Amino acid sequence: MTLSVSDQRGSLDKDPIAKAAVKDANGPSYPFYYPYFDAEEKFPPKEIFEFIDPGSRADPAKPHLLTANVTTKDISPYIGTEVTGVQISELSKDGLDELALYTAERQLLIFRDQDFKDLGADRQIEIAKHFGPLDRHFTAGNVKGYPEFVVVYRDADDDRFRGFVGSNKTNGTKWHSDVSYEQQPPGTTFFFILDQPETGGDTLFLSQVEAYKRLSPEFQKRLEGLRAVHSAVQYGEFSRKRRGPLRREPVETEHPLVRVHPVTGEKALYVNPTFTTRIVGYKDEESEYLLKFLFDHMTKGADFQIRASYRPGTVVVWDNRLTAHSATGDFDNSIRRHAVRLTPLAEVPIPA
Numbered sequence: 001m002t003l004s005v006s007d008q009r010g011s012l013d014k015d016p017i018a019k020a021a022v023k024d025a026n027g028p029s030y031p032f033y034y035p036y037f038d039a040e041e042k043f044p045p046k047e048i049f050e051f052i053d054p055g056s057r058a059d060p061a062k063p064h065l066l067t068a069n070v071t072t073k074d075i076s077p078y079i080g081t082e083v084t085g086v087q088i089s090e091l092s093k094d095g096l097d098e099l100a101l102y103t104a105e106r107q108l109l110i111f112r113d114q115d116f117k118d119l120g121a122d123r124q125i126e127i128a129k130h131f132g133p134l135d136r137h138f139t140a141g142n143v144k145g146y147p148e149f150v151v152v153y154r155d156a157d158d159d160r161f162r163g164f165v166g167s168n169k170t171n172g173t174k175w176h177s178d179v180s181y182e183q184q185p186p187g188t189t190f191f192f193i194l195d196q197p198e199t200g201g202d203t204l205f206l207s208q209v210e211a212y213k214r215l216s217p218e219f220q221k222r223l224e225g226l227r228a229v230h231s232a233v234q235y236g237e238f239s240r241k242r243r244g245p246l247r248r249e250p251v252e253t254e255h256p257l258v259r260v261h262p263v264t265g266e267k268a269l270y271v272n273p274t275f276t277t278r279i280v281g282y283k284d285e286e287s288e289y290l291l292k293f294l295f296d297h298m299t300k301g302a303d304f305q306i307r308a309s310y311r312p313g314t315v316v317v318w319d320n321r322l323t324a325h326s327a328t329g330d331f332d333n334s335i336r337r338h339a340v341r342l343t344p345l346a347e348v349p350i351p352a
């Protein structure tokens, strides 16, 4: 029996991966990474692991990463450097160690013209695993058979991000540090673009190191020693309501409000308006008062923020321990943006 075109479309609509895999000029450039949501997928609870930051092994001169061919341009004095003339895929283990250190020092690196998106899932995972065991997100779209990928996808039919932010908002800014509710949240994090709008779809980043430094010594003293709760419950509820996956029960974790980077020793604020819900030991009003101040301080500090833009082949690497970021959904609904994150987990946050 031959299916009519409309029958084929009908069956494909029920299977988005098959739909995306159809060689269609209007489809995603990399259908393999179409977001996959299996409501039956389950992961065991996480266990504490020992973590040694690869940056601790790196030669501070970075001879394997910053070779004679490489040019670097700082985006702002406090955060971000654009790096050209190196392929992440060709770095030795020493080079990857140096990449961890350089990312910690600059907090965010933008690599242009990378072949990373074409390496295949196994090799991409192998590189990212150098930086820590990879997070498997408990609700986000992943790749069938590869739960280590977090897929960020939006096109005319699919805008999960807007769904999460809510439609009754004046803007879609949502500052966060990825999965900060995990007991061992991520460090060096990889994000590579597959399809991008001509203009727009940048990621905003801010330096939590500089945000901390801007506070008075007296105020810094009051923050150190405090702990805050980071919660995955809202994320879990969002997925549950959409009948999406809940691969693990949502966790709530206490982290120090000021954490120390294990390699550079720098102090950084570690709170964010998306996942941090309250200050441990404070009464409700006290907690709301302090968190409101900290969120305003971080997010209004345009002089310690940058935008990372995307072109074909761009890979952005950031240290989630020292930064916060937000997507910008400023491009037309009909335009596809497709990107993938690999999220190596790091140490239990070290209090200042």
Ligand SMILES: [Fe+2]
Pocket (backbone or CB within 6 Å): 176, 177, 178, 325
């Ligand atoms: Fe994120």
